[in-house]
Structures are given as C-alpha cells and as structure tokens.
Amino acid sequence: MSYTYETQYNSPNYQKGRPAGAPAFIVIHHWGIDGQKHHNVVSYLCRKGGNSSAHYVASAGIVTCIVDPDDRAWHAGKTGNPRGIGIECRPECSDGDFRTVAELIAELRKTYGNLPLVGHKDHMNTDCPGRWYPRLQELSNLANSLKGGTSTPAPAPSLDLEALATAVIAGKYGNGEARKRALGANYQAVQAIVNKRLTGKSKPAPSVNLEALATAVIAGKYGNGEARKRALGANYQAVQAIVNKRLKG
Structure with a gap:
C-alpha cells in the first residue's frame, strides 16, 4: 500500500x-x-x-x-x-x-x-x-x-429481511438501480416482502443462485435454526434441501 x-x-x-x-x-x-x-x-x-x-x-x-x-x-x-x-x-x-x-x-x-x-x-x-x-x-x-480481483463485488450476506423491508418502505434505500445496488443479493427477497406489505400480494419467488446460497450456508454465513430461516426467507426450503443433499452425499 x-x-x-x-x-x-x-x-x-x-x-x-x-x-x-x-x-x-x-x-x-x-x-x-x-x-x-x-x-x-x-x-x-x-x-x-x-x-x-x-x-x-x-x-x-x-x-x-x-x-x-x-x-x-x-x-x-x-x-x-x-x-x-x-x-x-x-x-x-x-x-x-x-x-x-x-x-x-x-x-x-x-x-x-x-x-x-x-x-x-x-x-x-x-x-x-x-x-x-x-x-x-x-x-x-x-x-x-x-x-487483482474481479470488477464486480460479491453480494452481501443476507441481513434481517423484514427489517430491510421496513427500511425500504421508509425510503432509506432509494429507488430503482440505487436500491438494487444497496441491497445486492437481498434485493429480490426484500422487494417481495415490500410488495406483499404494500399490496397484499407477493411477486413470484426471486430468481437467485440457490447453489451459491447453499455454499454460503455451509460456510456458516447464514447462522442456524430460526436465524437461517429468517435470513433466507422464501428461499429457505430450497436452499436447505441442497445443503442436506451435499452434506449427506
């Protein structure tokens, strides 16, 4: 440096x-x-x-x-x-x-x-x-x-999605591309929560990389039990199934 x-x-x-x-x-x-x-x-x-x-x-x-x-x-x-x-x-x-x-x-x-x-x-x-x-x-x-890395940063590990949705509704994450950039990998899941709160309807499950999420889960980045369920939200069942399959061989 x-x-x-x-x-x-x-x-x-x-x-x-x-x-x-x-x-x-x-x-x-x-x-x-x-x-x-x-x-x-x-x-x-x-x-x-x-x-x-x-x-x-x-x-x-x-x-x-x-x-x-x-x-x-x-x-x-x-x-x-x-x-x-x-x-x-x-x-x-x-x-x-x-x-x-x-x-x-x-x-x-x-x-x-x-x-x-x-x-x-x-x-x-x-x-x-x-x-x-x-x-x-x-x-x-x-x-x-x-x-010597790549030009695009990796997405942030998920935070409390419900809390992030509350912050989005309060205007703390801006709109459009600014919101997508700020929320990173959490954008689709958080936006689904926001949509459901505001309209009573949820858009289809977010298109995320479930394999990458499973890798992060195994690395310990999403905690355990209820904390993991809360962090992964609608993706929990699908990701956990991949995790279980990998660990059981």
Whole structure:
C-alpha cells in the first residue's frame, strides 16, 4: 500500500464485537464540509461521549484506523452498524483521495472477502457520501484491480429481511438501480416482502443462485435454526434441501 497507516488514535464511540455476524459490506461516508483537515475529523470522531465514529478516516496518502473493523462503529444506524465497515472520506474526492480509499478497500477485501460498497444514504436519510456516491462502482472496480480481483463485488450476506423491508418502505434505500445496488443479493427477497406489505400480494419467488446460497450456508454465513430461516426467507426450503443433499452425499 502507498499510504501512511495510523493506529495511534482510538475512538471510545463504538460497541465491542460483531454479534450479528462478520462484516458484510463497506459503507462510504464523506465528512461533509470541504476544507476540513484529516486529523481534525479524527479528533472529532474520537471525542469522549460522542455519538458517532467510523472505522477509518481516509484522505490522499493517509488512512487512520480509529475503531477495529471487528467491532461496531457508530456510523450508519440500525441497519448499517451491525455488519458495516465505515470509511470517512474527504468530501473533495480528489484523485489522490480516490486512490487511497480504493487501496484501503482492496486491503479490507483481502481480509473479509469481496465486500460490496454502499453509501451512508443507503442506510439513513442523508446526502452522505456526496461526490463519492455516483462513483461507488468505479471505486469498487479500482479496488478490485489493485488486489487483482474481479470488477464486480460479491453480494452481501443476507441481513434481517423484514427489517430491510421496513427500511425500504421508509425510503432509506432509494429507488430503482440505487436500491438494487444497496441491497445486492437481498434485493429480490426484500422487494417481495415490500410488495406483499404494500399490496397484499407477493411477486413470484426471486430468481437467485440457490447453489451459491447453499455454499454460503455451509460456510456458516447464514447462522442456524430460526436465524437461517429468517435470513433466507422464501428461499429457505430450497436452499436447505441442497445443503442436506451435499452434506449427506
């Protein structure tokens, strides 16, 4: 990596551990106002008694880790904090800023897998991440090229589909392509729940890759029992049948 990596700053504004599961996506933020200094933002997010933080603050040539990504920073609300890694980016989004953030994402994907990118606005009612939002796919592609991966991120492991549907209805996931990008592999299942709530009718079962879901289940990414049923939703029976067949030979 070509940036300076700082670990001497520690925010007290976080919760220990990831009880909902390992990081499943990366949330891109900007710190709002042009002209602010990197370390002033670090100091603010590390303030005692604060109600916000992030895992990283990043700008051209420097990345500061203030919350361990295996813990929950306070950056994206009830749907983003449990399994999101938050990166606070310089709002000017210069070429240097863009490159450094892409390098950080590449390093995170080496550790946590090919995590997709979402914007803060996909989880809360905000304009954040400003200039970064329309460039998320470009940012993801650059990060993957830096680590030698593919240009399209893998879908995020499923969250609580009912909670995601509630957030969609509340307008927190936008519309159209923005919603599809934010929800990733969960889009069809969540949209079916939304449709059923709003119209009383459910569209046909989503067209998803059941074999890939079965592989994720066996890898432990969908939990067990009721948690697995809730996460897989309408796909549960079909996926579980594939899992059972594989494990029994």
